[in-house]
Amino acid sequence: MPAGTEATLTLPAVSANAVREGRTPLAAVDGVRLEGSRGRTGDAPRRRRGGTG
Template sequence: HFLLQPHLDPTGRITQVSAAYESPYGRIRSEWTLDGGGAALLYDVQVPANSEATLRLPAASADAVREARTPLAGVDGVRFLGHAEGVASYRLPSGSYHLTSRLR
C-alpha cells in the first residue's frame, strides 16, 4: 500500500511533474499536468499488480474526479473515502488510470 498525493505549485510556475519508482511489485508511476489555465488537473497513475494506493487529489468537489467520462468513485474496485478541504480521497486497486480533476 502506498500514498499518491500530488502537490500543486502555489506560484503556478510548475505545471507538469512526472515520476516513477520501481517497487518490489512493479513500477509505480505518477504524472500530472495543469490544463486550462489551472482549471483542471490531468493525472496519470499506475498502481502495480498485487498493490493498492490511497489517492489524495486536489478537486473542486466529491464528483469532480473522472476516469474518462466516469466519476472515479464509479470505477470497478475504486473506493471513495471522502472530500474535505479541496481534496478528494480514494482507494485504488492495481491498474492504470487517466484522471481529470476539476479544480474550480
C-alpha cells in the same frame, strides 16, 4: 500500479463528482472507492487496487 497492491491518492477537486476517469466519475470505476474528503479545496482521497488499469 502492480497487481495486488493499493494506493491512496489525494486529488484536488471541488467535489468527488468532479473527478473522472475519461467520462466516468471515479465513484463508478471498478476498484476505486471514496475514502472521504477534507480541506478547503475538497480534496478527495481515493483508494485504488493495483492491476485494475
